[in-house]
Amino acid sequence: IYGLALLLERGILYQPPLAPALWRQVRLSVCAQARERLQLAFGYQPAPSAWLLQGVLNMLGQPLGVGQGNNPTCQSARALSMWAYNDPDYLLQMVAWAVRDNEIIMHFEGQPVSSATSAGGVAAAVTLDLDPVSLVVVPHLDRIYAEMGRLCVGREGDPHRWVNPEFHGWAAGRGFAINVDVETGQLVDLETFIRHFYASYHPYYNGNQPLIHPQPAGVAVTDSAARFIGWHAITILRAALDPDGEMRLYFFNPNNDSGQNWGDGVQVSTSGNGERFGESSLPFGQFTSRLYIYHFDPLERGEPADVCEEELQQVIGMVHRSWGKNRVPADSLQAQPPAGE
Template structure:
């Protein structure tokens, strides 16, 4: 059989593609899927040939017209979520990956004005495709991880060429700018887990250092340089990223004023970004026993933190000696937060931390921490470092890619509210592989239940050790509630979290039918319990668990989700807002219908999400309150209640209105 030239093959496959496209266009909407599969199959082969992506790009408008995206998740590009889209490439089925690539070609064509789209402007398309590219930046530079390469299989090459092509259409500069903004937006929430953020910063650094990246450099990347320097060269002494060994040697030759400047530089970089450079631990360990007086500055402490440091010197120094290594650099930020919060003045905390330092881990816990490794610090150290992070950043806890929002929320609550209890639970989980809680007087041991659960992915070491136990107990409590007529959260949450969770329970829906139930009363009660203008100007005293009906950017119901209400207060513009903690890793979400969760710029503290009171109420479906504190006369502004009602019934509660 004669070998054909790639040009001849491309010509032939292009003919096949055009034919398949015609057949797709003819098919009625209900019969398109068969034809779509064929188009995708041919498209894949076209895209593997030189010039193939251009061929598909030239036809993308016609392919869309023919119905390629009809009835799929890509049918409405204006509703696409960049993060979801970016993820599809890594985790989707073969078909989904191809559709995603084609959808991105479509976005690029709309952005470049080559294709006019009825529901997407060129500006919207540009923003969307830039965000997607920013999230998959590594792919543009052909930096697939081994896992991604395996998962993509024969599609790996197609996907990488595709990204190169799209990035050339859009321009690297725009993508970088977007990515930098995105990183700052995430950092503004001060997450405990920052590995992926550091990965993204590395991508940016790689991109900027490519000689042929076609970038002008300069002002627009100032934000990028700050990020890169925070990780790779935060101070004078290491600004050109010389390597830890060289830096260590340099420190030996520095005098006290130079070292003070280094300390100030590290502190500033860390508090600016929430990121800790691996040079920082080298520096801090160098100071120990030589220049202990510079440690306060190296941690960037205020007078509160410095005072706590001075009072608990031995403990803090010991924590540094034990937990602070280049592999656990981020814990320095946690330690600083811990000192600033003043929680060491809580009498049980210091002894509890001493116990933790000496704690022997059981094999199960070691396994949950990824096992012993010769090349890295011990599991015990990882755990201790993570404890400092969680205590220092209670609102930085995230659930990772796990359906364990209740456990993540509980960790956050205990960290901010009851840190010595949290340390008790950690000791039980890490040493004894058994956590005990009581439900209505009955003891529940997690030890017998926990082994059946799958390991967690993408979480901090503290969560990795304790969340399986918490999850097991939470579910065991759920089983004890089977058969009760109402929502089990009513009984579980006060028992699970602590005495401070209100024993009054309000729920917006009837559990059996899922229909709204006395919804207006529910809303009025929420105003009367939580809104300072209607509850006698009382602040939220302890963070309270609450249940949210999560909606997507098209305001469609996605599921129930656990959050906690942190506080209710006026924002800088004078509007009343609910500030809450969302254990989801990124709280900045668009819940549709103008309900956009803010994470910075509306008076949020690090890690808080916020919404105007009415907007928040419109997604709320469970809250807790103290019945003794409900005002005698429940009052709520009728026009706001009807606004909330409107927001709810046009989103998650659309199909939940009781038939009278």
């Protein structure tokens, strides 16, 4: 009921494809594989189709409530959330394919990629601690995401450059920035990375242009002692002033534990700082200090932002004190000769 109420509040039923897509969902046949997973997780009553309808209504009503559970499938959970948030009829199409046909086919640079013929996903097995939609759809998305990555083998650079836009859809920016050298793991072009991020996302540096479509991004997650834990997929939602007048970056974190202490004073907030339901947030500079991948529209990005030196050095310092501590290239540590030598 709560999910349905929020769905109605969002007003998405005014989108022409939604009503017929939901009608299809009501009458959708459930394949044996999907039925088995739903029954293992939720039991035999109500029927699997009822659980799916409930899951669809909840996901469309609470697109930032999607969680990855105890699975390394943050990319798939992020995709479901982005589609529910921004492209709900596409989400319903994915559900229909997975539930009815036990197969999802997406395309990577024009080449069809099938979940049924993929060599395997990121997760060895997807656990049952998921909502009904994720329970059925994520195993397919996980295999497709991994297969797209395999199609990038041999290319120079990080495969997210090509996979993320193809996987998440046209709204994901085709421009790509990364501050880690894939081969060495060392930091690279950090200052340029920061300046371009400010130019793309910070309202004070991008002509006060709000973000139109949520964008996939990657963060270097750290623990409360600012030690590196791993790479993690999140969604950038918006940048705005909080109630105290501080510029914050609001994002979606699919890991079911959004209010995290990332160390060195970086405490992720989920309420009290202008967050909407399901959002996490950090002051803009703190968020940038944990960012390692982002996308942008290469046709809209301006010149590197003229970020003041003090703020720039604060962000760089937070990187060097946390996940980038052992990633600073040796040549960056060399003392500079005095002027005139």
